Amino acid sequence: MIHYSCDCCKRKIDPHDELRYVVRMEAFVAMDPSGDDDEADRDHLEEVQDILQRLEEEDCDQISGDVYREMRYDLCSQCHKKFVADPLGRQAALQFDFSEN
Numbered sequence: 103m104i105h106y107s108c109d110c111c112k113r114k115i116d117p118h119d120e121l122r123y124v125v126r127m128e129a130f131v132a133m134d135p136s137g138d139d140d141e142a143d144r145d146h147l148e149e150v151q152d153i154l155q156r157l158e159e160e161d162c163d164q165i166s167g168d169v170y171r172e173m174r175y176d177l178c179s180q181c182h183k184k185f186v187a188d189p190l191g192r193q194a195a196l197q198f199d200f201s202e203n
């Protein structure tokens with residue numbers, strides 16, 4: 103049996119006892135159109151994949167991680183609730199700022 107633990111609070115998630123949530127995130131370099139309106143409809147993800155392919159050929163893992171990164175997290179129901187309420191942790195950052203004063 104596979105045991106999962108929450109990637110946020112590190113608590114073990116008992117599948118019989120509670121729901122487990124999977125969060126998948128993609129972060130990639132934005133390809134802004136070069137000022138030409140005809141370019142606006144182009145599939146920028148395709149361009150990123152082109153860059154990735156080139157980088158793979160050059161075997162340059164560090165740079166490809168900066169261009170495109172996919173992340174996957176297992177979350178318990180409590181951490182999932184917090185995550186969807188504030189996916190970028192902005193509230194947490196604000197609270198931290200306030201407590202500093």
Ligand SMILES: [Zn+2]
Pocket residue numbers: 108109110111112113177178179180181182
């Ligand atoms: Zn958790």
